[in-house]
Amino acid sequence: MSRFKTIIWPKVVLFGDSITQFSFQPNGWGADISNRLARKCDVVNRGLSGYNTRWAKIVLPRLIHSQNSADNIAAVTVFFGANDCALEDKNPQQHVPLEEYLENLKEISSLLASAGVSADKVIFITPPPVHEPAWEKECILKGYPLNRHNSVAGQYAQACVQTAAQCGSDVLDLWTLMQKGGQDYTDYLSDGLHLSEKGNQFVAQHLWGLLESRVVDLPFILPYWGDVDAKNPENSLLCD
Secondary structure (H helix, E strand, C coil): CCCCCCCCCCCEEEEEEHHHHHEEEEEEEEHHHHHHCCCCCEEEEECCCCCCHHHHHHHHHHHCCCCCCHHHHHHHEEEEECCCCCCCCCCCCCCCHHHHHHHHHHHHHHHHCCCCCCCCCCCCCCCCCCCHHHHHHHHHHHHCCCCCCHHHHHEEEEEEEEHHHHHCEEEEEEHHHHHHHHCCCHHHHHCCCCCHHHHHHHHHHHHHHHHHHHHHHCCCCCCCCCCCCCCHHHHHCCCC
């Protein structure tokens, strides 16, 4: 029989679309959060590029369920809407009607709860604003017409805020924060839709403000090197 217990690291799960999937790139917001939590918590990227809430709620039980240590999850971010808010007549494959989007977010919250992740561990994130001129250039390069409007993204952001309140979860309202005070939000976007380096820093900073309280009491895992008994390291490294 093994003389030591396996270390089970707490987890923060990032669940979302491409803005989450690419968040582990250099200077990405996911990488920033992971760096802040080194030796305290695993940050798990479950970003799915191009996905909307209709698809997300289908795959979620395959990603997080009560049999895979959901009780060890410190927090989950739910970051969808940038694809749901695509215009139905221009991008029907990704578009999800506003009312369905709201209900899908509620179902995602319920699925997490059924897996043992309580609402107080969930942080919803709204879609960021859309800079239509820049995104239209990207669409034209791919042979498509402009398929998103900032005003529509705002409606989905508002629905996300509403859902979070109803579910008893925190929310990071990027759409509002990035445009607060009439500031130029275009610097936060790389192509009119996805985040720039500055946008990633913005998300990391504001998300940490919500996340910190959920992870502040997590212990530093395994002893600091200076505290290891060099003559008998097992005494230090195999203790509970």
